[in-house]
Amino acid sequence: MIKEIREPLIFEISEAGKRAGELPALDVPEKKDALAGVALRRELEGFPEVSETEVTRHFTRLSQKNYCVDMGIYPLGSCTMKYNPKINERLSAHPAFAASHPLASEDLVQGNLEVLKRLENYLSEIAGMDAFTLHPAAGAHGELVGMMLIRAALEARGDARKHVLIPDSAHGTNPSSAHICGYAVREIKSNENGTIDLAGLEREMTDEVAALMVTNPNTLGVFESDILRITEIVHAKGGLVYMDGANMNALTGIVRPGDMGVDVLHINLHKTFSTPHGGGGPGSGPVGVKKELVPFLPVPVIGERNGRYVLELDRPGTIGRVRGHFGHFSVIVRALCYILSLGPRGVREIAEFAVLNANYIRKSLEGDYHLKYTTPSMHECVFSDKLQKEHGVTNLDIAKRLIDYGVHPPTMSFPLIVHGALMIEPTETESRRDLDLFIDAMKAIAREAKESPEVLHAAPHVTYVGRLDEVNAAKNPVLRWEKKP
Amino acid sequence: MIKEIREPLIFEISEAGKRAGELPALDVPEKKDALAGVALRRELEGFPEVSETEVTRHFTRLSQKNYCVDMGIYPLGSCTMKYNPKINERLSAHPAFAASHPLASEDLVQGNLEVLKRLENYLSEIAGMDAFTLHPAAGAHGELVGMMLIRAALEARGDARKHVLIPDSAHGTNPSSAHICGYAVREIKSNENGTIDLAGLEREMTDEVAALMVTNPNTLGVFESDILRITEIVHAKGGLVYMDGANMNALTGIVRPGDMGVDVLHINLHKTFSTPHGGGGPGSGPVGVKKELVPFLPVPVIGERNGRYVLELDRPGTIGRVRGHFGHFSVIVRALCYILSLGPRGVREIAEFAVLNANYIRKSLEGDYHLKYTTPSMHECVFSDKLQKEHGVTNLDIAKRLIDYGVHPPTMSFPLIVHGALMIEPTETESRRDLDLFIDAMKAIAREAKESPEVLHAAPHVTYVGRLDEVNAAKNPVLRWEKKP
């Protein structure tokens, strides 16, 4: 509420002897020598000592230094910052789920297994795949698991292959995941529409190539219209098609990746299915596959035997375990709640209005900002700072100035094929008023760029801190508090 | 987070056709003529139509325009703004309590009745009274109930009486409550110590006087050292002593009103017993009485019959019902949790450190602000703006300027016997750091009053709105939104 208030680190307000969270007196006879001979620490050096009042105030004040979806539009491209329904938060925290132990035997957790199975089935229907695994902890983890599945399938064919093709517009996790799966990455250039260049693909797609990782709609928010031809080319050469489903928000109920020839894909529950981002996780990156790849799915697989759910561990072909237990269960509960709430029509409306909102913004800002690719937009549109650069104003200036107008900036770090990118994804849950708020701010900033660029260079003006020195942060890293000597 | 952001009224963002909180389809055959002949409204004219996203953002943004105990020190005199433990919030909302219906028969709600009985007993022990009723909804309601009990007791003696004595330092609810109980109020002047003038009391205390309403410690935070003599004088004349226990935070475990000759008192659970103020309620104002007044307690009274709790309704002497059902039950659960958490020592520490904190502030600010009454302070101290007035600075200026320093202003509206009052009550849950934050701000303001009074007149500077025109608000009242014609 008050700009000036600065919140110290908890360590700076710690005072010997204070405490919260007391424990009951020990109710068993104390065995002083229980850990005789074991190296113990004298004390938790540097650990804070504060009261519950202070803890509550510390985190309440810190929370007020964040912008969030609950405050307003958050048009961060490729992140699908939609509203997170409150009821899903409550239900995912229900003791029946939240208090259940992952090592409990199957018959004690039939409800949990039903949750998992249901979501697997619903995602398969939505994505047009034959099966899903919910183990992956996030999108990047899903990519890795997906590539492992592809590798396992090819090895089973006796043809492991060495390379993976990835468009230059792809998110950084794609090449990184392929690499960690032991593949060499070959980048394929985008054409003038920002989509995959078919000629280039035909050239690159040799029988040394295991897979193509395609993002559709791609990170420009452009749908790969040649997708059928693309998957055909890859399949013809014995390769498999991996789809990064981070942008699934543009497709739900409209078209299914499985119907377009995609063999494997991941979906981000923390994007398309409204589970909160939590300031950077936890997410969940379920992976869907076609029949051919089912034998290789990570264990445990949820099976059904005479009306009861069972955990299948003994699956010869499996790539093995990719994470402990069953994935991000409480995130999975939220996504299930979301799909059940929306139903067939609601799930389709996700895509319909995500795309309408994005095109509304694009149309409204076309004159004011440069659009490198004029191909039709789906759920997001990518402008650049080209016009503003003439006045020495960069996309960073524009982003920081947006903060002064009370809205969150778009994504700027990629796609790398657009310099000075402003990647805008409003999502379907935004109101006309919030969209206009953002549009008006962008227009005002376009004017300011011409008339008073210095105001933009100095932005933001309304936050607790101004632009921070990131260069120094990386040059002389201070990554933890330390007691002054 | 952002000062400039203004939040519209919900009515101003309403759009026909939007909605949240949908209901299931009707599962019974619809009877269109169910209310034939009854006057129905065509529509809920003016009611808003918004989505859940918009509701969440509206109230999240509005919440960020409030200062609160969870953010920092809130030294509002006479209000005991202490920390509200989070666990008590959770337990009071537990379905076992929150979902239980007040008309359910006794045997279905033995747990609820145990909660009520336990708190009655604990409060009786803490206040040194013979019995408590938890019906009163807040302090003022408690005062009214208390005075009704006194009146009933006197009438039973066949001696109703006409007047009630109230010190000029008392809170406004005292005279108002006495008045609504049908009594004429006689004000008694405070002496140079800010306490009750014994001579004056002896003069005023006739056999026409039903009771004295005393606040102890009084609203100056001063303990009425003559309390034994005072109660003696009143009793000698056949009157009864009512104590406003709003300041009980200074006494818990140290001294018990019942032991000082008090016949009836109310306690504010939303002060002494840490139940949250909620931006102005709900509170709870339990009333304690001595044996003589027990027959007159409001119904229902919780009784115990062979190990089970019962509701006693048939009590000939009762003043009757003072509110529906059983008082503010969920508030009562919180207070019970608080007492159970603290235990005997913890309850005593409430008073010990509430008084230490108040005296720490008093001592620290003595040189800087004028202290009309130098009598020892208990849980709060009352300064005035006398010294600052010389520079044209009032307590209002000081209060508003404190906001710029990130702390909440003290109480200014009373006690009326101190002009330009600054009534400061830190409570026991404050940390040294928060106390010093307040002290340093007050000292800085004392300096500013001399050096740059204009800064104070213009304060606050950091809030969403500046000082508001209260005169105009009262002259041309706008008490509701209306659709522009």
Added chain:
Amino acid sequence: MSYLSLSDNDKKEMLARVGVGSVDDLFCCIPDSVRLRRPLDLPPALTEIELVRTIEGIGRKNAYAGHLSFLGGGAYEHFIPAVVDYLSSRGEFVSPYTPYQPEVSQGTLQIIFEFQTLVCQLAGLDIANASLYDGSTGTAEAVLMAQRVTGRDKVLLARSLHPQFREVVRTFIKNLGIEAVEVGYGPDGRIDPAALAGLLDARTAAVVHQSPNFFGVVEDVRALSEAAHGAKALSVAIVAEAVSLGLLEAPGRLGADIVTGEAQSLGVPLSFGGPYLGFLATKKEFLRQMPGRVAGQTVDKEGRRGFVLTLSTREQHIRRERATSNICTNQALCALRATIFMETLGKRGLRELAWQNVQKAAYAADRLAAVPGVKRRFSGPVFNEFVVELPKPWPAVEASLRAKGIIGGYGLEAAYPELKGAALVTVTEMRTKDQIDRLARSLQEVLS
């Protein structure tokens, strides 16, 4: 568990600054003879883990939870969207005081302003206050207000008014020389017009009626108001089931001068009877006589809109004994819940909610009336509850239903000796068709 925030070192240094040797010295001004020299006789302190075990243990002693309930009568089990719980539990709403410092309380103040607006829209009147304790004290405040407005000293209370509300009114007026007279009801369960006409006179300050009344029956508020006005008395409309206002014509539009009552239905949990939410709306001309706080709109020096508590000259901290009421702390957090609830359901949602209550109750009434031996007691139109008359004494029937896990309704005999063997059955949107059918089946078994 301690909530103090001082370290031992803090305490030492602070005592030193204050200039006393020990905490005990701070209490020197208390007569030694009365100082408590023993520890309080309270249970030993509990840590959070122990507190949870203790309180949840007490909670398990409530057998209520396991049952299918058809209770109502002024306290209703309605749907509460999760947003209401989440938003109303934010510390910025839970932990501030009354918004006496408007610059740091705009959140609370704007919400009160929105609440007042919504109440005016529901009531069909000009102004509303920021809340009162509950429906019963609200009714009492309305009676006192009517006396102030009319200068008359007699009020007519419908016998169909919530029994607890009537009792509270009597407790309040006992010492103020105001007389309360009851007006009976007819076979339709509505106020008997003839009886009313007979009791109205020049001493009458107000006719206090409730719709839907305690029998669930919708009164003819227009006729009642006309009758009251005919005697220059005020028409005071009580609403104990606020959801009904989503569908029924606004009482203000039907002539009511004061509309007050209980708004627990709008997002406030049952919570064994409290805290609930009293509200009061009236006509502009009575503004100065209205009890309770109000928030008003104004501007700051830069002309920015803001909200403040206003017209406090009516209140005790200024007017002292001449205040319109002694109420200070009210029900702000409950009013917040109701505001979130109303804005979430919105224009269509609240109306639909009301309609579903009517339909479920209508279905239940038909199902129960079809049970041999069961009769509807009143012929008037009902909202979401109705009175049934049974061939067996209610306590026996209630017990047998209880044995089947059902709380079938509320026996009326205690409050209405003339309604021996009758019970009030409430059916909100939360009851499914299956549950209603189960009640009917069980009742049939119990009675056969």
Added chain:
Amino acid sequence: MSYLSLSDNDKKEMLARVGVGSVDDLFCCIPDSVRLRRPLDLPPALTEIELVRTIEGIGRKNAYAGHLSFLGGGAYEHFIPAVVDYLSSRGEFVSPYTPYQPEVSQGTLQIIFEFQTLVCQLAGLDIANASLYDGSTGTAEAVLMAQRVTGRDKVLLARSLHPQFREVVRTFIKNLGIEAVEVGYGPDGRIDPAALAGLLDARTAAVVHQSPNFFGVVEDVRALSEAAHGAKALSVAIVAEAVSLGLLEAPGRLGADIVTGEAQSLGVPLSFGGPYLGFLATKKEFLRQMPGRVAGQTVDKEGRRGFVLTLSTREQHIRRERATSNICTNQALCALRATIFMETLGKRGLRELAWQNVQKAAYAADRLAAVPGVKRRFSGPVFNEFVVELPKPWPAVEASLRAKGIIGGYGLEAAYPELKGAALVTVTEMRTKDQIDRLARSLQEVLS
């Protein structure tokens, strides 16, 4: 239930501005042949009331709730103070993205910085990252990191390392030409030093050991680290029960080069296995090889302190395939919970919590060992769990205990064929003496 915020009128006007006739036209660029022309085959939409009934209904199918549980093995039932739930559920923490815009993310960033500090203090090392998915993937990341640091291609995995962690490591390294060799344990349940010495060689990148290990036994981290260093391999210490760090010497102080593992114990609910909280700490010199995000301290132009995500040149969005890891979204909200948890319990609280776990487990171990036929399997010192050997096959014993409402422990045979008839029994501070006695009594009944 729809979460859209557009009115029909909005939609009309927006389509007009976009210049298309219908929403459908927006999808023109999708090949018609693959457009889905039927509704998705999903259950019909549910309103909030129905959703609650449905999900709670599924929840009731978990029989687990009713039982007294002694399960652990990497997931622990610990006390979670109410402040943790309240504060971590605030929308300002739940609903923002990764703090890429520091000026509007100082809350999240400062909390990450405090989390990194607390992890360093627990681990006894210089630096820590902002979190990893969980303990199993954290272990895999540590193995890959060790390979990058040492350039070697073989890792030694303690057989006493969490079985799931070992499996996940194998899945990760399968395609990277890294070899994993298991090191057995001795009669004390600790890594067999001779076996270790025999396997260490010039190809060994790291010795990966866990303490307390999967049998609950505390390893001699100093000796293991010295052995590893003797072969110029890294000592990688895995911690699956973070509460133990409140009492046991910091692994970094005992020579560990990387400390990683699972911090679910610190305020994160069991929640059937996720989301949990992986963490990783290491030495300054390995900073550039450390996987995962980090927050760092810096200043703005006015010299005001602020925090930013930094050293992102290690990460995929800049380094792409040469990144130290592909992790992007991590476990921020779980790290927040752990930060609140650690700061609430604080210096003394966390130590006391650890001590109580030791004591309860010790008491339980003695009680069970006293049951005729029951033997402790390992002689080494344990933290809060221990392995018992039973005279009857575990599945039978487990079933009989279950019949008494007790989940007695975790059978080890599946993961350790050589430990037939053995079970891991976990006892945290949440188990009371009475509950432990009840387990002992029941076990005695079951075995006799």
